Amino acid sequence: MNPDSPILLFDSGVGGLTVYDALRKVLPDAPVIYAADLAGLPYGTKTEAQIAARVAGLLGRMTERFSPRLVCIACNTASTIALGMVRDVLEVPVVGTVPAIKPAAALTKTGTIGLVGTEATIRQAYVDDLEAQFAGGKHLLRIAAPALVGAAEAKLRGERVNPAVIADVRDRLVAMPGADDLDTLVLACTHFPLLSEELAAAFGPGIAQVDGAAGIARRIAHLLEGQRFAASGPNRFIVTGPLNGAAGLEAALAARGFGPAEAF
Numbered sequence: 636m637n638p639d640s641p642i643l644l645f646d647s648g649v650g651g652l653t654v655y656d657a658l659r660k661v662l663p664d665a666p667v668i669y670a671a672d673l674a675g676l677p678y679g680t681k682t683e684a685q686i687a688a689r690v691a692g693l694l695g696r697m698t699e700r701f702s703p704r705l706v707c708i709a710c711n712t713a714s715t716i717a718l719g720m721v722r723d724v725l726e727v728p729v730v731g732t733v734p735a736i737k738p739a740a741a742l743t744k745t746g747t748i749g750l751v752g753t754e755a756t757i758r759q760a761y762v763d764d765l766e767a768q769f770a771g772g773k774h775l776l777r778i779a780a781p782a783l784v785g786a787a788e789a790k791l792r793g794e795r796v797n798p799a800v801i802a803d804v805r806d807r808l809v810a811m812p813g814a815d816d817l818d819t820l821v822l823a824c825t826h827f828p829l830l831s832e833e834l835a836a837a838f839g840p841g842i843a844q845v846d847g848a849a850g851i852a853r854r855i856a857h858l859l860e861g862q863r864f865a866a867s868g869p870n871r872f873i874v875t876g877p878l879n880g881a882a883g884l885e886a887a888l889a890a891r892g893f894g895p896a897e898a899f
């Protein structure tokens with residue numbers, strides 16, 4: 636294994652940076668290429684066929700170009716739809732990001748969990764399977780929150796988050812039948828932990844938030860155990876579509892050790 640071979644983290648936008656942040660804690664020296672499919676953002680409002688074709692096609696081309704040692708689909712929407720297909724076509728290990736229902740089920744005291752994701756994620760059979768496997772006997776309330784994706788993208792570009800967007804998600808969730816004793820939220824979209832403070836303020840201190848980032852980082856570290864890392868430069872942040880899609884992200888990227896955004 637070439638020691639400068641990167642880990643490729645892929646998302647529709649900046650959400651996968653929440654996985655990147657967790658990964659840096661466990662593998663600080665690993666070279667990373669982060670790919671944001673800004674030309675395809677948002678995934679959550681697309682069809683399964685559109686997402687699967689796009690993600691498999693892009694990851695095939697990116698794997699050829701960058702020769703990563705491992706690919707992480709740092710996106711719940713893409714993973715719950717296309718993980719199996721991507722694993723079939725790539726020859727490198729592929730780690731997915733799926734809703735953290737298992738840890739949430741272990742954490743909840745009341746048994747009532749809110750699963751906040753994109754429209755596409757919350758309707759996936761993959762989520763039905765996770766629920767059946769890990770949350771039997773619990774009450775899982777699924778809610779689509781597409782506006783949080785844009786809010787997280789804006790926040791990372793230094794823009795103000797509109798509190799009405801967060802309040803709307805809270806209001807719709809707490810109005811769902813059975814939501815009275817809600818005590819845990821699964822942030823089932825990698826963008827949403829970027830809004831953790833805003834969500835905590837809106838939902839109040841009694842509601843725990845769970846996401847998969849730390850678990851995914853540990854899984855990647857486990858799969859790469861014993862491998863050598865020698866980055867030949869700063870980590871790379873690649874975007875699809877016009878490069879100005881990354882305008883405003885300069886500070887967030889520099890703080891995370893990325894060079895300037897590059898076009899794919």
Ligand code: DGL
Binds near residue numbers: 712
């Ligand atoms: N970050 C993605 C996820 O984890 C979705 C955002 C989008 O709709 O593109 O689901």
